[in-house]
Amino acid sequence: YLDDANQVVHRVGFDGQVTDLPAVNSGGPTFEGAFLPSSDGARMAWGTSVFAPGNAAGDTHIQVKVANVDGSGEQTVLDEWVKDESILPTPMAWSPDGQSLYFSRVPYGIGGYILFWGGPNLYRADLTTGLIAEVLPDQGCLCAMAISPDGSTLAYLPGYDPIKLVLRDLSTGVERATDVDA
Numbered sequence: 001y002l003d004d005a006n007q008v009v010h011r012v013g014f015d016g017q018v019t020d021l022p023a024v025n026s027g028g029p030t031f032e033g034a035f036l037p038s039s040d041g042a043r044m045a046w047g048t049s050v051f052a053p054g055n056a057a058g059d060t061h062i063q064v065k066v067a068n069v070d071g072s073g074e075q076t077v078l079d080e081w082v083k084d085e086s087i088l089p090t091p092m093a094w095s096p097d098g099q100s101l102y103f104s105r106v107p108y109g110i111g112g113y114i115l116f117w118g119g120p121n122l123y124r125a126d127l128t129t130g131l132i133a134e135v136l137p138d139q140g141c142l143c144a145m146a147i148s149p150d151g152s153t154l155a156y157l158p159g160y161d162p163i164k165l166v167l168r169d170l171s172t173g174v175e176r177a178t179d180v181d182a
Contacts (some may be wrong), residue, residue: 046064086107
């Protein structure tokens with residue numbers, strides 16, 4: 001969780017012990033981003049977005065990083081400047097083996113209110129090779145999404161009229177959709 005000043009990310013263990021995670025916000029006075037612990041609690045992934053108007057490379061600097069909770073082993077997964085967009089790269093899930101991280105490029109700021117856990121697209125970053133692959137192309141809306149605990153299936157809602165649940169096999173890319181009664 002973030003402290004009241006949005007500066008320090010804290011981790012609370014099941015034993016109730018609170019640990020500061022200064023590596024997550026090593027670059028600024030306030031944390032503008034999203035973070036996700038690994039399922040074993042040993043690592044943290046976070047995405048940040050810093051608006052810098054007039055920068056020749058682009059207006060918004062986006063990054064996704066991972067590190068051990070003690071700050072060691074920090075790895076930059078994504079480091080880009082985007083023009084004319086306010087994007088917050090949001091970690092969505094870790095693979096069961098911890099070797100991959102799934103993230104979305106979520107619209108951010110005014111007009112980018114996030115009402116549920118999801119984004120318009122999904123990427124998978126291989127933390128060993130550094131390669132990033134698109135898993136789900138931009139759906140043109142904010143899609144509620146989740147990855148199954150075994151890492152085999154992506155479930156997402158690609159819109160609301162009609163409401164459909166889509167299941168995508170992550171190894172084959174094959175999808176099946178089901179209409180959902182409202």
